[in-house]
Amino acid sequence: MERASINRPPTPNQEDEPQKELSLREIIDVKLVESGEKEKLVELLRERLVECGWRDEMKALCRAYARKKGRSNVTVDDLIHVITPKGRASVPDSVKAELLQRIRSFLLSSSLR
Amino acid sequence: MSSSHDDAPVSPRSQFALTCFEELLESAVADVASECHRIARLGLERGVDAEEEELRAWAARDLPGAEEGGGGGNKGTVDVFGQVHPAVAADVVECMNCGRPVAAGRFAPHLEKCMGKGRKARTKTTRSSTAGRTRNNNGSAASSYSPYSSTGSANRASLPNGITDGGGSGAGEDHSNHIL
Numbered sequence: 001m002e003r004a005s006i007n008r009p010p011t012p013n014q015e016d017e018p019q020k021e022l023s024l025r026e027i028i029d030v031k032l033v034e035s036g037e038k039e040k041l042v043e044l045l046r047e048r049l050v051e052c053g054w055r056d057e058m059k060a061l062c063r064a065y066a067r068k069k070g071r072s073n074v075t076v077d078d079l080i081h082v083i084t085p086k087g088r089a090s091v092p093d094s095v096k097a098e099l100l101q102r103i104r105s106f107l108l109s110s111s112l113r
Numbered sequence: 114m115s116s117s118h119d120d121a122p123v124s125p126r127s128q129f130a131l132t133c134f135e136e137l138l139e140s141a142v143a144d145v146a147s148e149c150h151r152i153a154r155l156g157l158e159r160g161v162d163a164e165e166e167e168l169r170a171w172a173a174r175d176l177p178g179a180e181e182g183g184g185g186g187n188k189g190t191v192d193v194f195g196q197v198h199p200a201v202a203a204d205v206v207e208c209m210n211c212g213r214p215v216a217a218g219r220f221a222p223h224l225e226k227c228m229g230k231g232r233k234a235r236t237k238t239t240r241s242s243t244a245g246r247t248r249n250n251n252g253s254a255a256s257s258y259s260p261y262s263s264t265g266s267a268n269r270a271s272l273p274n275g276i277t278d279g280g281g282s283g284a285g286e287d288h289s290n291h292i293l
Contacts, residue, residue, distance in 0.1 A: 025129060032133070045137045046144065055145055062149030063158065071153045079146035087142050088135075099137065103130040 028107065037106050041099065048095040057090065058083045 022030075032038040049055050065082050066074045123131075152158055171191065191197055201218035208215050210227045 024125075025132070028129060029133075038137075041133075042137050042140050046141055049141055058142070058145045059149055062146065062153070066149070066153035071156060074150060074153050076143075076146050076150045079150050080143060083142050083146055084139075087145075088138065091138065096134065099134050100130050103133050104126065107126055107129065 028110075031110055032106065035106075035110075041102060044102070045095070045099055048098065049091070052092050052095060054087070054090060054092070054095075058087055061086060 029038075032041075046055075061083055062079050065079065069078070201216070204217040205214050206217050206220060207213070208220070208223060208227060210224065215223045
């Protein structure tokens with residue numbers, strides 16, 4: 001005769017539980033980071049943005065904003081919000097194309113769909 | 114496939130590339146924002162209004178008792194004791210090499226000439242010895258610095274590298290023929 005076991009739901013078996021699926025995007029992202037390519041891409045983008053004067057433009061925007069708002073009242077978030085719209089719009093097409101090209105060739109070379 | 118805002122369906126790969134690019138741009142933007150924030154908070158920028166006024170006020174103010182001693186500081190700067198200093202140090206010091214009294218602000222250049230730093234401005238002795246040497250050289254045969262120069266006598270004598278001299282001014286062309 002079996003004694004009643006302690007009344008509690010059975011512990012779900014680890015193997016039975018389905019693995020949380022990583023989206024394809026996440027998989028690619030991990031590959032980008034692990035291979036060091038993401039780092040290179042960021043560096044490349046920064047370099048191009050400096051060369052074309054984009055960085056200086058953004059700095060000027062920040063300076064103007066800080067002057068208006070008062071130096072001590074400025075937060076990093078403020079500045080990000082100030083720069084982002086203009087920043088996105090003023091990236092030169094050539095720079096964008098170059099980066100997109102590199103990303104795409106990475107995707108191809110790592111034989112992902 | 115998301116075709117919500119595009120007419121042509123964007124391939125997943127292109128879509129990913131765009132998203133990835135935007136991420137990279139975000140990093141770049143955050144980078145700039147962070148740096149500018151730092152500059153703003155630390156007041157590192159020259160010419161930001163309130164600070165600029167402050168600096169101008171410092172430069173322009175008249176210090177009690179500072180009657181422009183010795184010409185006054187050029188840049189209008191003042192040290193921690195409130196003293197103003199002339200751009201060129203006025204104290205007179207005795208040179209340990211030649212024994213002459215020299216202005217402290219002019220001491221380094223004086224010492225250079227005094228001790229003979231290099232090519233120019235040598236002492237009297239060196240100058241006369243070089244003069245003697247160059248005069249001798251012009252007369253002798255081997256003058257390796259100017260093999261094709263117009264000092265005729267030197268050329269006619271045998272040149273140090275043993276090349277036959279093809280004549281004074283036309284030496285160039287003939288010379289090359291011989292070599293080839």
